[in-house]
Amino acid sequence: MKINQFGERALIQRISGLLSGGGNIVVGAGEDDCAVLDTGNEEYLLVTTDMLHRKTDFPLQMTGSQIGWMSVAVNLSDLASKGARPLGVVMAMGIPPDTEVEFIEEVVKGMDKCVSKYGTKIIGGDTDAHDELTLVGTALGMVKKERLIRRSGAMVGDLVCVTGHIGTAGTALMALDKKIPVSQEILKALFEPVPRIDEGMALAGSSSVTSMMDISDGLALSLHDMSRAGGVGFKIYESRLPVLSDVKRLLKGEELLEVAVFAGGDFELLFTVAPEKLDKARKACHLTVIGEVIENGVFIERAGGVEDLKARGYEHFG
Amino acid sequence: MKINQFGERALIQRISGLLSGGGNIVVGAGEDDCAVLDTGNEEYLLVTTDMLHRKTDFPLQMTGSQIGWMSVAVNLSDLASKGARPLGVVMAMGIPPDTEVEFIEEVVKGMDKCVSKYGTKIIGGDTDAHDELTLVGTALGMVKKERLIRRSGAMVGDLVCVTGHIGTAGTALMALDKKIPVSQEILKALFEPVPRIDEGMALAGSSSVTSMMDISDGLALSLHDMSRAGGVGFKIYESRLPVLSDVKRLLKGEELLEVAVFAGGDFELLFTVAPEKLDKARKACHLTVIGEVIENGVFIERAGGVEDLKARGYEHFG
Numbered sequence: 267m268k269i270n271q272f273g274e275r276a277l278i279q280r281i282s283g284l285l286s287g288g289g290n291i292v293v294g295a296g297e298d299d300c301a302v303l304d305t306g307n308e309e310y311l312l313v314t315t316d317m318l319h320r321k322t323d324f325p326l327q328m329t330g331s332q333i334g335w336m337s338v339a340v341n342l343s344d345l346a347s348k349g350a351r352p353l354g355v356v357m358a359m360g361i362p363p364d365t366e367v368e369f370i371e372e373v374v375k376g377m378d379k380c381v382s383k384y385g386t387k388i389i390g391g392d393t394d395a396h397d398e399l400t401l402v403g404t405a406l407g408m409v410k411k412e413r414l415i416r417r418s419g420a421m422v423g424d425l426v427c428v429t430g431h432i433g434t435a436g437t438a439l440m441a442l443d444k445k446i447p448v449s450q451e452i453l454k455a456l457f458e459p460v461p462r463i464d465e466g467m468a469l470a471g472s473s474s475v476t477s478m479m480d481i482s483d484g485l486a487l488s489l490h491d492m493s494r495a496g497g498v499g500f501k502i503y504e505s506r507l508p509v510l511s512d513v514k515r516l517l518k519g520e521e522l523l524e525v526a527v528f529a530g531g532d533f534e535l536l537f538t539v540a541p542e543k544l545d546k547a548r549k550a551c552h553l554t555v556i557g558e559v560i561e562n563g564v565f566i567e568r569a570g571g572v573e574d575l576k577a578r579g580y581e582h583f584g
Numbered sequence: 585m586k587i588n589q590f591g592e593r594a595l596i597q598r599i600s601g602l603l604s605g606g607g608n609i610v611v612g613a614g615e616d617d618c619a620v621l622d623t624g625n626e627e628y629l630l631v632t633t634d635m636l637h638r639k640t641d642f643p644l645q646m647t648g649s650q651i652g653w654m655s656v657a658v659n660l661s662d663l664a665s666k667g668a669r670p671l672g673v674v675m676a677m678g679i680p681p682d683t684e685v686e687f688i689e690e691v692v693k694g695m696d697k698c699v700s701k702y703g704t705k706i707i708g709g710d711t712d713a714h715d716e717l718t719l720v721g722t723a724l725g726m727v728k729k730e731r732l733i734r735r736s737g738a739m740v741g742d743l744v745c746v747t748g749h750i751g752t753a754g755t756a757l758m759a760l761d762k763k764i765p766v767s768q769e770i771l772k773a774l775f776e777p778v779p780r781i782d783e784g785m786a787l788a789g790s791s792s793v794t795s796m797m798d799i800s801d802g803l804a805l806s807l808h809d810m811s812r813a814g815g816v817g818f819k820i821y822e823s824r825l826p827v828l829s830d831v832k833r834l835l836k837g838e839e840l841l842e843v844a845v846f847a848g849g850d851f852e853l854l855f856t857v858a859p860e861k862l863d864k865a866r867k868a869c870h871l872t873v874i875g876e877v878i879e880n881g882v883f884i885e886r887a888g889g890v891e892d893l894k895a896r897g898y899e900h901f902g
Contacts, residue, residue, distance in 0.1 A: 267684070267685050268681070268682050268683065268685065269679055269680075269681050269684075269685060269688065269713075270681035270713075274711055277711055278711060280685065281709075281711070284693055285695075285696050285706045286699075286700055286705060286706075289704075289705055290671065290705075291672070294705075294707055294708065295707060295708045296708075300708070301672070301674060301707040301708030303672055303707060305625075305671065305726065307623075311671075311724070313672070313674050313707060313708055313724065314674070314708065315675075315708065315709060315720070316676065316710050317677075317678055317714070317718070319678070319712070319714060322712075322713065353608065353621060354609070354619070354631070356613075356632070356633045356722060358635040358720045359635075360637070360718065363586070363587050364587070364588060366585070366586055366587075367585050367590055367595070370595070370599070371598065371599075374599050374602045374603070375602055377603075378602060378603050381604075382604055386607075387603070387604060387606075387608075387609055388603045388613055389609055389621060389631060390613045390618065390619030390631055390633065391599075391613055391633060392633050392634050392635050393592055393595055394635040394636075394637070395587075395588075396637060396716075396718070397715065398715060398716075400678065400714070400718060402633070402635060402676045402710075402720040404631070404674060404722040406631065406724075
């Protein structure tokens with residue numbers, strides 16, 4: 267069978283099953299946003315890697331600097347979702363040989379801008395000649411053992427929360443695709459995603475969060491990932507989704523739902539909080555409560571009633 | 585100016601100059617085989633990343649398992665050259681969507697075989713749809729602070745040593761290219777490179793080594809890298825180069841020199857040892873003394889006299 271008949275999540279599951287686990291691995295391949303290692307020290311070491319490339323991940327309108335920024339941000343977002351403090355990023359760059367050196371310099375400056383903003387550094391890398399611009403970042407982070415937040419851990423009755431706004435990056439992508447003019451704020455959400463490092467660390471420090479991940483593959487798919495990881499279900503409310511008013515002016519009904527819950531590209535944190543700890547979480551960061559944890563299933567309540575929320579979103583090999 | 589007019593080493597230097605260093609970075613981008621971080625613990629944390637892809641790095645004769653093995657081995661070799669103990673490897677895989685799942689399973693099994701052999705694990709990764717099979721490994725390791733071996737540190741009068749045999753992988757590549765039949769031993773050196781993890785750790789533990797790197801880009805280029813890093817020169821002797829007798833039967837004169845010092849692909853360790861500590865180093869691992877450290881320049885003594893050893897070898901964007 268070929269990979270494209272198989273799907274990304276099934277492939278990851280198949281691959282993970284072939285690997286010898288155990289040893290110093292606390293969280294292994296395919297289990298969470300980051301791998302987690304116990305190195306015998308006070309804190310866990312977290313590692314995450316993300317491959318981005320020209321055709322799929324960098325719309326033509328992006329500048330070199332934005333491409334560099336994004337290649338770092340997507341990795342920092344995975345650290346953020348586990349409550350970790352970034353330790354450094356290495357970057358492997360596959361570069362078409364006829365690329366202008368100045369363009370690569372812009373990309374590297376964008377990488378450096380992003381790591382600097384979040385208190386870390388580019389510590390190393392590799393360069394390689396490649397047909398297509400391909401950037402593979404690997405981010406390292408640390409978190410106190412008792413502060414690590416997993417995808418699992420949500421309890422029935424917990425509140426479901428997100429940081430920031432959702433659907434903005436999806437709106438930008440749709441607008442570029444259909445050549446509809448949109449605001450800089452909307453485009454920036456797609457081109458310069460903000461990794462929620464500060465929010466992730468503050469939430470971890472608040473001891474109020476029971477489970478967390480980022481929603482880079484879209485809210486719906488992420489809820490299903492957390493459902494599978496934690497053995498719980500979710501019910502969210504369309505009316506509570508934090509969507510920019512600019513986006514609401516542009517899109518209605520099914521189109522709005524599409525960008526808000528199925529499109530990927532928003533690097534917000536999705537997390538669960540026990541109701542009595544909501545105040546603590548609110549002190550840690552700005553958040554919106556969008557639903558609650560239930561026994562099983564993933565549902566959305568809309569004007570027309572309660573619907574199944576399908577496990578559909580951003581998948582490679584789609 | 586375009587990248588291919590610029591050369592890989594010049595590009596890396598340019599990129600490294602754009603990055604904010606400092607902080608917890610002991611050894612940063614472009615300086616050595618690995619980045620080295622001080623995480624406030626007893627040991628340094630080492631990180632290295634390497635991008636390999638179908639066209640350039642995996643001859644068509646390689647099996648899936650060998651491709652997986654190699655993608656891990658090249659990264660472990662970088663850890664080995666700093667004397668580090670491997671902690672784990674993450675692997676980002678760019679896969680053409682029409683690839684058979686069974687082939688990817690073979691690749692993953694090859695990765696697992698290699699990490700298992702050297703006492704470590706695949707701890708995480710990423711999968712991505714890509715036109716060309718692209719494997720980007722990132723390996724983490726640890727080493728006691730006083731045991732870290734750098735590319736710099738060689739003293740005039742030190743002996744220059746290598747592990748194993750050199751020129752074997754280059755001979756295999758040439759044989760495949762010219763369709764000359766060669767032994768399995770020769771082919772295996774190219775298809776299943778042995779990362780010198782055990783040798784690297786033993787050498788670090790012996791406190792006999794003043795500088796070290798791996799020779800994956802070829803002996804000549806590596807000597808020039810160590811010359812630049814350490815502010816010293818090298819003189820090696822053609823007659824002392826450890827070349828398999830099978831290779832010597834096949835190649836003579838300039839062709840033999842070409843594979844032994846200019847071709848890349850041998851993942852042996854190149855290191856320097858004070859003469860009075862040679863016995864200690866020999867107890868740590870099997871080695872061959874191939875020359876000595878001099879004030880400056882990189883030379884090779886051959887039957888015809890002493891020649892400049894050019895900084896030529898495996899470079900991307902060549």
